[in-house]
Amino acid sequence: MIEVKNLVKKFESGEGVLLAVNNVSFSVSTGEFVAITGRSGSGKSTLMYQLGLLDHPSEGRIIIDGEDITDLPHHERTSIRLNSLGYVFQDYALLPELSAIENVLIPLLMQGLPQTEALEKAKNSLVRIGLGDRLHHLPSQLSGGQQQRVSIARAIAHDPKIIFADEPTANLDSESSLLVLKNFIELNNEGQTILMVTHEPEYAAMAHRVITLSDGEISSDKWNKIK
Numbered sequence: 441m442i443e444v445k446n447l448v449k450k451f452e453s454g455e456g457v458l459l460a461v462n463n464v465s466f467s468v469s470t471g472e473f474v475a476i477t478g479r480s481g482s483g484k485s486t487l488m489y490q491l492g493l494l495d496h497p498s499e500g501r502i503i504i505d506g507e508d509i510t511d512l513p514h515h516e517r518t519s520i521r522l523n524s525l526g527y528v529f530q531d532y533a534l535l536p537e538l539s540a541i542e543n544v545l546i547p548l549l550m551q552g553l554p555q556t557e558a559l560e561k562a563k564n565s566l567v568r569i570g571l572g573d574r575l576h577h578l579p580s581q582l583s584g585g586q587q588q589r590v591s592i593a594r595a596i597a598h599d600p601k602i603i604f605a606d607e608p609t610a611n612l613d614s615e616s617s618l619l620v621l622k623n624f625i626e627l628n629n630e631g632q633t634i635l636m637v638t639h640e641p642e643y644a645a646m647a648h649r650v651i652t653l654s655d656g657e658i659s660s661d662k663w664n665k666i667k
C-alpha cells in the first residue's frame with residue numbers, strides 16, 4: 441500500500457544542511473497498524489509529513505497503491521489528501537466555533553458530497569468513535585480526549601486509505617490516551633491502515649509493528665506480539 445524508497449529530507453540553515461530524514465526505505469501493507477517511534481528530533485514528524493503529502497521530500501520516492509505520488513502536481517496532491525488520506529494531530533486542529541459534527545462535516549462537504557449524505561457520514565463516524573452523545577458540543581465543551589476523538593472521527597469519515605497520526609496522545613492524560621488507542625485498535629481491526637507517530641513506548645507497543653528512527657535513519661523495524 442505504501443512504499444518508501446530512499447527518502448531524504450534536508451533542511452538548510454545558517455549552520456549547514458540537516459538530514460532530518462536520511463535514506464529511509466520501508467513498506468507498509470494494507471491493514472497494518474504501524475508505530476513510528478524515536479527520541480525528540482529523530483525525524484518522526486518530518487517522515488510522516490512527507491508520507492502524508494504535507495511536504496515534499498528532497499530525494500527518494502513515495503508510492504501509494506502502486507502510484508508514485510512524489511512529483512504529482514499541487515492539485516492532484518490536494519485531491520489525494522482530501523479524498524484518500526486522514527490526519528490526526530497532537531493539538532486536534534478542530535475549528536473552535538464549530539460543533540463536533542460540523543467539524544467532521546466540513547471536509548466531507550469540501551469533497552463535494554451532498555449535504556444529507558455528508559451529515560449522515562459525519563454522524564456515523566462520531567457514533568463509531570463513541571461520541572454519539574456529543575454531536576452538538578463545541579470543542580471547548582469537550583475534554584481533550586473527546587476533542588482528539590472528534591478529530592479521529594473527522595479523519596475516518598471519508599473512509600481514507602491511510603490514517604496518519606502525529607503524537608495523538610501527547611496532550612492527553614493516560615486514561616484519555618488509552619481511549620484514543622482503543623479507537624485506533626478497533627478501526628484497525630476493521631481493516632483501517634494506520635501510521636502513528638509516538639515517542640511513548642507503551643503506546644507503540646499497541647501497534648503491530650514498531651519502526652524506530654534515530655537521527656533520521658531507521659534503527660529498528662520490529663513486529664510486536666499482540667497480546
Ligand code: ADP
Nearest residue numbers: 451458460478479480481482483484485486487
Ligand atoms: P520528531 O518529530 O522526531 O521530534 P522532527 O521530524 O520534528 O522530529 O524534526 C527532525 C529534525 O529536523 C529536528 O532536528 C528538527 O529541528 C528539524 N526540523 C524539522 N522541521 C524543520 C524545518 N521546517 N526547518 C528546519 N529544521 C527542521
Ligand code: MG
Nearest residue numbers: 484485486607
Ligand atoms: Mg514530532
